[in-house]
Amino acid sequence: MNPELIIMEQEGGDAEVIMTKQGDAEQASPEGQVCRDTTSSDTPRPTNRFGSASGAVRRKKPLGLLSAASILALALGLLLGFVARSRSDEGASPKARASVILDDDPSLSPSIAPSLGPSVSGQPSSIPSVRPTLSEAPSSSPSVASSTIPSLSPSASGQPSSSPSAKPTISEAPSLTPSGEPSLSEAPSLIPSGEPSLSRMPSGKPSSQPSTSNSPTLSFGPTQSPSNSPTTSPTTSPTISPTTSPTVIPTTSPTISPTTSSPPTPAFIDPRCFTVATYNSIDRDVAQIANGIESLAERSHFLGGIVRLVAHDFMDYDRTSTPMYGPDGCFDLSDGINSGLPEDIWCDECPLTLVYNRKYRPNNIGRADFWVAAGNAVIRQTSINNALDMRSSFRWGRQDRFLCPGSGDRLPGSTGCAATEAAMIERMGLTWRDAVALMGAHTLGRGDTRFSGHHGTWSDSDEAALVFDKRYYDAAHDNSWRPRFNPDQTTNDFTTGNGRNNRMMLKTDLCLTMDVRNVDTDPCCVTHFEKGAGDKCVAARFEAFEEMRSSDSGTNQPFYSAFEDAWS
Numbered sequence: 001m002n003p004e005l006i007i008m009e010q011e012g013g014d015a016e017v018i019m020t021k022q023g024d025a026e027q028a029s030p031e032g033q034v035c036r037d038t039t040s041s042d043t044p045r046p047t048n049r050f051g052s053a054s055g056a057v058r059r060k061k062p063l064g065l066l067s068a069a070s071i072l073a074l075a076l077g078l079l080l081g082f083v084a085r086s087r088s089d090e091g092a093s094p095k096a097r098a099s100v101i102l103d104d105d106p107s108l109s110p111s112i113a114p115s116l117g118p119s120v121s122g123q124p125s126s127i128p129s130v131r132p133t134l135s136e137a138p139s140s141s142p143s144v145a146s147s148t149i150p151s152l153s154p155s156a157s158g159q160p161s162s163s164p165s166a167k168p169t170i171s172e173a174p175s176l177t178p179s180g181e182p183s184l185s186e187a188p189s190l191i192p193s194g195e196p197s198l199s200r201m202p203s204g205k206p207s208s209q210p211s212t213s214n215s216p217t218l219s220f221g222p223t224q225s226p227s228n229s230p231t232t233s234p235t236t237s238p239t240i241s242p243t244t245s246p247t248v249i250p251t252t253s254p255t256i257s258p259t260t261s262s263p264p265t266p267a268f269i270d271p272r273c274f275t276v277a278t279y280n281s282i283d284r285d286v287a288q289i290a291n292g293i294e295s296l297a298e299r300s301h302f303l304g305g306i307v308r309l310v311a312h313d314f315m316d317y318d319r320t321s322t323p324m325y326g327p328d329g330c331f332d333l334s335d336g337i338n339s340g341l342p343e344d345i346w347c348d349e350c351p352l353t354l355v356y357n358r359k360y361r362p363n364n365i366g367r368a369d370f371w372v373a374a375g376n377a378v379i380r381q382t383s384i385n386n387a388l389d390m391r392s393s394f395r396w397g398r399q400d401r402f403l404c405p406g407s408g409d410r411l412p413g414s415t416g417c418a419a420t421e422a423a424m425i426e427r428m429g430l431t432w433r434d435a436v437a438l439m440g441a442h443t444l445g446r447g448d449t450r451f452s453g454h455h456g457t458w459s460d461s462d463e464a465a466l467v468f469d470k471r472y473y474d475a476a477h478d479n480s481w482r483p484r485f486n487p488d489q490t491t492n493d494f495t496t497g498n499g500r501n502n503r504m505m506l507k508t509d510l511c512l513t514m515d516v517r518n519v520d521t522d523p524c525c526v527t528h529f530e531k532g533a534g535d536k537c538v539a540a541r542f543e544a545f546e547e548m549r550s551s552d553s554g555t556n557q558p559f560y561s562a563f564e565d566a567w568s
């Protein structure tokens, strides 16, 4: 969706994997900072820097000692030749002069220039006699003894590194975390030592079929189906298990303070910008904040809110307009459609904003990249068996904006599939399969009367609203939904059950599988589309909906695959 997205490359084991821009040494990063690829030298090339200095070179030529007789003979010879030469044009001179100049031009004769520069002119050359090697390239980062920076990576725990030794390792890179800040850098590592090495993952665009059968079970998130996920000691492997209350007694307000019971890990951010360690670090921070939220409803709102934040950032993409917007770390504060984000998710005191401002922003990590990585973290942690790990399809290098006026107008409203079609299919250029898969994110979190006016969860409980799975489709399809008329809302929504619960579906949700077109005038008319009914758009979304629901196999795989395709 963003033409400026950058390819991620893996360059070795976990400790040395760098998410880098392909074929680009320098990347303008958000907020005017420059993410410089340290594999390119900052040393200016001598070309074009030698023009005036070369004049001095030309003027001075050493003279040898000549005997008086030699001088006399020479003078005589010169005298004899003078007449002939004075009659000819000085012609050879321009060429000769030119040739002298060219000879001294370092751009054409670089091997001469540096050696002549200082010794002849007597001035120090502006060209370093020895160009810094790549590893000596000056760093703008504060110098910190490498030995003082522990490594985040599994290699620190004994796993061998597979990267070439010449490359700076993550453990050698200086921490740029400002001193004096609350020490986020001491956040405990939530990734167990058994985390699979990143070097095992394919580089480039991965298969869009995340494996659920043999994917590694990582530390957070439901490690099994929500119905039987085990409780794990939070000090060693914090969990956001949807079925059990956290065993750590958190403070009532979310906190990002580290506990002291786990060994510290550094807030390492590589100055080359976005590394796999950065990505992992964001994943850990999201988990840590979530684990600190006791209320399941609040926790699902925090996690769902991050995903909604990302969606509201990218859904303003319009391929036919200028500016196109898209994922740029910006949403329109003045538009009510974003209500809830500036209150609870991205505000000065919001935990996610705090961790970004203290830990990532000072290290050249762009807001849009951070949001997407945080969204990926939520999805990984809440997907069944952590199966939907979108690390290898992640790209960094989005350009942030501070203002995006009018972007809220581009977001789809809750009025039905026509709004979805206009925004997601026509403006964004997605397919119905993409749109239907993305809507499945409503399995997380909730709506709130304070914000959108639509109240409740799409999932059947606050616990289920912490799990990223296909039950959104099951819920929309299997329940009998009746219109709910919300005062002050131009668009009604739907609820189900006995009325004492908070179940909810928007028109934009139900229209994917039901005919809700006449619901405002004829509330009884909420019926399933029959297969093959309606126009081709109806058929396309019906087909996509059934693919996600995968009622035959009961697996989340089709949903996960389609979601990753659309999201990335």
Ligand code: HEM
Residues within 6 Å of the ligand: 300, 301, 302, 303, 304, 305, 307, 308, 311, 339, 340, 412, 413, 414, 415, 419, 420, 438, 439, 441, 442, 444, 445, 446, 447, 448, 449, 451, 452, 453, 454, 506, 508
């Ligand atoms: C037609 C498109 C969409 C419409 C009309 C829509 C509408 C809404 C509304 C009304 C809410 C409730 C907000 C509140 O009251 O706090 C909401 C929440 C949410 N939306 Fe969407 N949405 C759309 C697309 C998406 C997409 C594409 C995603 C992600 C890929 C997404 C993810 C979420 C999540 C996770 C929440 C829960 C947020 C929370 O718990 O705070 N939505 N959406």
